[in-house]
Amino acid sequence: MELEECRREIDKLDRELTDILERRMKLVAQVAEYKKIHHMEIYDPRREQQVLDKIAGLAGHKALAPYLRNIYQCIMDESKNYEREHMDR
Numbered sequence: 001m002e003l004e005e006c007r008r009e010i011d012k013l014d015r016e017l018t019d020i021l022e023r024r025m026k027l028v029a030q031v032a033e034y035k036k037i038h039h040m041e042i043y044d045p046r047r048e049q050q051v052l053d054k055i056a057g058l059a060g061h062k063a064l065a066p067y068l069r070n071i072y073q074c075i076m077d078e079s080k081n082y083e084r085e086h087m088d089r
């Protein structure tokens with residue numbers, strides 16, 4: 001595949017990913033709401049471990065698993081930042 005063709009495909013996937021990540025963040029805001037009402041901690045290390053293990057298991061190409069884990073750790077770190085901001089409102 002040519003460079004421009006690859007980049008067009010990447011751009012397409014980035015649009016889909018942005019939409020999916022926005023939907024994920026909206027659910028995270030609902031989790032924050034629930035946690036606020038129930039006086040729960042934002043950071044849930046057990047749940048994060050479950051998510052990371054699930055993602056590693058879902059990876060079709062196992063060599064990519066560590067990269068996907070890192071990406072998901074970043075996503076959850078930003079989820080926590082968003083939850084904190086949401087709770088402070």
Ligand SMILES: O=C(O)C(=O)C[C@]1(C(=O)O)C=C[C@@H](O)C=C1
Nearest residue numbers: 031042043044047048076079080
């Ligand atoms: O499931 C939760 O409890 C969340 O707050 C969501 C989430 C996530 O982004 O998946 C974020 C922070 C927690 O540490 C664990 C998971």
